[in-house]
Amino acid sequence: MSIQIQAIQQVFHKHVVLDNLNLTIEPNKIYGLLGRNGAGKSTLLNIISNRIQPTSGRVEIDGESVHDNDRALGKLFLMSEVDLYSERSKVAQLFKLTAQFYGDFDFDYAARLAKAFGLDTNARFGKLSTGYRSIFKLILALCVPVNYVFLDEPVLGLDANHRDLFYQELIETYSERPRTFVISTHLIEEIANLIEHVFVLDNHHIVVNGEVSDILAKAYLISGPQTDVQQYTDGLNVIGEDHLGSITAEYVYGALDNNRPIPDTVQIEHLDLQKLFVSLTNTKEASGNHEH
Numbered sequence: 153m154s155i156q157i158q159a160i161q162q163v164f165h166k167h168v169v170l171d172n173l174n175l176t177i178e179p180n181k182i183y184g185l186l187g188r189n190g191a192g193k194s195t196l197l198n199i200i201s202n203r204i205q206p207t208s209g210r211v212e213i214d215g216e217s218v219h220d221n222d223r224a225l226g227k228l229f230l231m232s233e234v235d236l237y238s239e240r241s242k243v244a245q246l247f248k249l250t251a252q253f254y255g256d257f258d259f260d261y262a263a264r265l266a267k268a269f270g271l272d273t274n275a276r277f278g279k280l281s282t283g284y285r286s287i288f289k290l291i292l293a294l295c296v297p298v299n300y301v302f303l304d305e306p307v308l309g310l311d312a313n314h315r316d317l318f319y320q321e322l323i324e325t326y327s328e329r330p331r332t333f334v335i336s337t338h339l340i341e342e343i344a345n346l347i348e349h350v351f352v353l354d355n356h357h358i359v360v361n362g363e364v365s366d367i368l369a370k371a372y373l374i375s376g377p378q379t380d381v382q383q384y385t386d387g388l389n390v391i392g393e394d395h396l397g398s399i400t401a402e403y404v405y406g407a408l409d410n411n412r413p414i415p416d417t418v419q420i421e422h423l424d425l426q427k428l429f430v431s432l433t434n435t436k437e438a439s440g441n442h443e444h
């Protein structure tokens with residue numbers, strides 16, 4: 153039971169966006185899909201959900217191709233920026249329509265969420281603000297009876313209170329009915345504590361694929377006077393650096409050398425996910441160096 157992404161290549165007008173991408177998405181896990189603007193996150197999610205056909209490669213869900221396969225596609229839901237809903241339909245009608253395609257829908261939960269977010273279910277979709285369109289689509293995503301939910305920029309246009317509410321609801325619904333969520337977002341700090349596993353897409357490839365705790369365990373910020381820091385990090389996988397006055401901070405991704413003495417002037421801390429992401433994806437050249 154899983155989603156297998158096999159040797160996906162996507163070329164748009166001779167421009168390679170995804171190159172031989174292989175991934176497994178497991179049941180009952182919350183994933184973060186990170187990548188800079190234009191890295192290909194939406195393209196990947198659209199391929200997984202059969203909204204676009206890849207140039208080559210294949211996506212399987214529980215062993216079945218998703219290509220034009222309603223049974224397989226009924227196991228997943230993609231919430232994205234694209235509005236697939238009729239402007240004239242009322243929110244409540246769209247809940248019913250979704251129930252028809254998916255065979256079921258948690259109407260009680262949808263009503264509770266609509267109330268909590270202040271979404272009027274009698275409003276027509278076309279009259280909703282950007283934030284409320286996102287809220288409407290998030291409610292669909294949380295109430296459909298699928299095991300794989302893909303959220304492409306889920307909090308687009310949501311104010312800070314509504315974003316908080318959404319993250320809380322996500323944790324709650326996940327603990328009540330575990331299923332897989334893949335969240336693509338630029339708000340890394342906001343989801344860092346929510347996700348268990350992270351994919352980083354950069355330079356047409358997945359450059360990081362692992363449990364967040366394992367990844368952060370080998371991501372270090374090493375600071376102190378420049379010469380001492382450089383001496384300590386010599387030969388390690390340095391992915392970036394910053395300078396603040398006479399203090400240098402180097403970012404290291406990978407094992408440290410346990411036999412190397414740490415100078416008294418040098419401090420070692422762990423990086424957070426956002427800083428690690430920024431350093432790993434800062435330049436095209438850098439993305440060739442790190443671990444896959």
Ligand SMILES: Nc1ncnc2c1ncn2[C@@H]1O[C@H](COP(=O)(O)OP(=O)(O)OP(=O)(O)O)[C@@H](O)[C@H]1O
Pocket residue numbers: 164165169187188189190191192193194195196
């Ligand atoms: N239908 C299309 N035709 C041509 N090029 C496309 C098409 N869809 C996407 N692209 C290109 O593919 C690349 C990846 O786009 P994509 O939207 O997947 O990136 P993204 O990681 O989701 O970006 P963002 O974070 O900015 O939303 C971009 O260069 C984009 O211009």
